Amino acid sequence: MTTLKAVRGTRDLLPPETALWNRIEATARAVFARYNFGEIRTPVFEDTALFSRGVGEETDIVSKEMYTWEDRARAQSEKTQTLTLRPENTAGVVRAYIEHKLGETGQLQKLYYIGPQFRRERPQKGRYRQFSQIGAEVIGPPSAGSESPLRDAEVLEMLATLLDELGIEGWTLHLNSVGSSADRARYNDALRAALVPVVGQMCADCQRRAVTNPLRVLDCKVPADQPIIDTLPVIADSLDEASKAHFAAVTAALDAAGVPYTRNHRLVRGLDYYTRTTFEFTHGGLGAQNALLGGGRYDGLSEMIGGPKAPGIGFAMGEDRLVLTLQTQNPAAPQVLVDAYIAPVGEAMNAAALNLARELRRQGLWVELGDGSFRLKKSFEAADKTARQIVILGEDEIQTGILTVKNFSTGVQTKVPRGELAVFLAEPAGA
Ligand code: AMP
Secondary structure (H helix, E strand, C coil): CCCCCCCCCCCCCCCCHHHHHHHHHHHHHHHHHHCCCEECCCCCEEEHHHHHHHHHCCCHHHHHHCCEEEECCCCCCCCCEEEEECCCCHHHHHHHHHHCCHHHHCCCEEEEEEEEEECCCCCECCECCEEEEEEEEEECCHHHCCCCHHHHHHHHHHHHHHHHHHCCCCEEEEEEECCCHHHHHHHHHHHHHHHCCCHHHCCHHHHHHHHHCHHHHHHCCCHHHHHHHHCCCCHHHHCCHHHHHHHHHHHHHHHHHCCCCEECCCCCCCCCCCEEEEEEEEEHHHCCCCEEEEEEECCCHHHHCCCCCCCEEEEEEEHHHHHHHHHHHCCCCCCCCEEEEEEECCHHHHHHHHHHHHHHHHCCCCEEECCCCCCHHHHHHHHHHHEEEEEEECHHHHHHCEEEEEECCCCCEEEEEHHHHHHHHHCCCCC
């Protein structure tokens, strides 16, 4: 029989690496709490129409990367539906915002999520078919100040703080404005016109994009096309006064807070719903897939999926890429050792050993429990790999109430009364 393996583009995350994932998530939750964000958990699958409308039919995600299936009706009262594993979480959050009428509170909603997303992309380092995103959205009625450039700057400042607290060194914030949809239409026309005389020399993808969605030409990575792209008009020149002022207010607030950024005229992002501010944080250590996170403002998204006017700004960070970056920065992460390994001497001591482990664990110690069927030499070898100290538990120890503890880093062996054991193990002599 062929052995079954995890599906291409998916991975098992194992300890000790999962400890790093947990640390990243705990840091993110702590930072989000300080900025008064609350957690939202939306379903992993949704009606396909949510993504085709909310993300855009023309995007790579919707046109070729979604996991979509016909979900058969199981009863007369049900309809057969077309469902999709979420490729991103913003559309789901905005659907929930509309469905639960969160706009009627009149308050700005500040929501974060952590969870798996699914895209049928070509797998490579840093790019998977199931990956995890940590993201947040600030959304609300205009009367709650949801359009304010201060919201954009605050989200960016929060991201800079989060990356710093995670220990990500040397990130770059790329910032741009794609303006209003009218600005973008104007820019599309300017691009289309500028592409006419040069597109014949460009790659096949660009030739197609020049017709369907000229903005996407700016995403092209083909080296030979780059000098041509550098000659194309920039979107900054197509922005109207309101969009220009909005962007200027964002950068002024970032300057005041001391958050560094670079203006990147080519940053137009892959999703259709963005308006005005767009951004990406990159990291040099990631290679080809160098984006740690991306985001931007999406003032028209709620209306696109049938909701009220609800401007918003948000981002999604690739958690897999945060892990890769931290592992590259610190390849030899120290092994975590538990406080004590309890070695029962003989199987008759197993039950007493479980009781001792229970006592110590309830006092907060990290304890590994051995097995009395092991010879003492085997217990010592196992303990040396997992614990800072070994506790021997035999007949004598039970009789006298005095236990033998050996500390592996100092090599010192100590007799410790059972009542003092927890304190001793927590602060071993010489530690
Ligand atoms: P997007 O939703 O496309 O704006 O992506 C936001 C972030 O999610 C990116 O900057 C990446 O860090 C991460 N990301 C997107 N797609 C993948 C993928 N297939 N595998 C791993 N991370 C991804």
